[in-house]
Structure formats: C-alpha cells, structure tokens
Amino acid sequence: MIGRIVGTLVEKSPPELLVDVGGIGYEIMASMSTIYELPAIGQSVILHTHFQVKEDAHSLYGFITKDERALFRILIKVNGIGPKMALSVLSSMSPSELILAVQESQVDSLTKIPGVGKRTAERLVVELRDKLGHAAKQDLFTERAVVVQVQTDPRQEAEAALIALGYKPQEAARAIAKLPKDESNSETLIRAALKSMLK
DSSP: OEEEEEEEEEETTTTTTEEEEEEEEEEEEEOHHHHHOOOOOOOOOOEEEEEEESSSOOEEESSSSHHHHHHHHHHHSSSTHHHHHHHHHHHSSSSHHHHHHTTTTTTHHTSTTTTOOOHHHHHHHHHHEEEEEHHHHHTTOOOOOOOOOOOOHHHHHHHHHHHTTTTTHHHHHHHHHHHHOOOOOHHHHHHHHHHHHHH
C-alpha cells in the first residue's frame, strides 16, 4: 500500500498530476480541492495517497490532507460510487457543503454534480448521513485555503478541468464563457464555474 508520496511536482493537468520521486514519475489523480492548494511546478509536494489495484489497472489518488483522503475513502464505499465520481464530488463541493447536503437530504444539490443522478444522490444521503454526521462532530474535515500558480492559458485549463470532471464540452465552454474575461487564474475560474453550474 502506498500511503504517502513526497517528491517534486513535475506536471499539473487537472485532474492528473505527475510527481517525481527519486527519478520515478508517479501519475496521480487528484480532486480540484487538492489541486487548488498545490505549490508551483518544480517545488516539493507531499500527498496522502490511496492506492487502488484492479485487474486491468493500478491507480494512485492523491490528497493534500488526510481529511480529504478519509472523505474519499468513505465515498467510494457507497454502492455505485467509484473513485472518479468520488473525485468529482470532492471537486464540486467542500466537505462542509457535502455534509450539509447529506444531513439535510438536499438531493437536488447533489444531482448537480457530474455523473450523480437522483437515485445515486438518494443513495448518498441514506448511506452517508450517519458516517458524515459523525465525522463532522469530530471535526474530521476542515476547509483549506486556495493558493496555486498557473502556468498555462487559464481559460483553456479551466475548461479542460471541467470536462475531466464529467461535464460535457458544451457545458464547460458555456460556463467559462460567462465568467469575467480579465480573470487570469484557472483555479478561480474552475471554482466560479462549478459554483454557477451547481446553482
């Protein structure tokens, strides 16, 4: 089991990362919540990881905090929720927003997450209510700040990230087009687009 990766951030192409550890490049999938907090390319990074082994693939998922990894592990235990959808949930809602949506049975809010239909949203509410409620009382999940440097065209990067999260290309393009033209930070664009699409 690979529980933690410490290395140099080489590439950042949401939702994928490449981290160099002693000359070996690890391809890691991450949520936008984690990507928001990554240092600049070329700097050292520490990621708490979840290693998944399947017959046809070995996949590594990285998280900036143990809290987010814990929430990811809770999500993938829900029937019908795989790692990709779990990352989509974590990218679309903060831990506190997810906990609130589950505790208050906000099915409509959950169905706005890419790939989550009404039946899946209802299953999330039923299966996660006790688990997330207990985690919230223990203050297991915490909010984090957004600090990251952008190296590429922010609007194209933001649009690509939305598509990778499960939105249709047309939906992603429309959401980005509605945002201020002077915004030069892709993470801010992604966050604003997700917020507008989840309303």
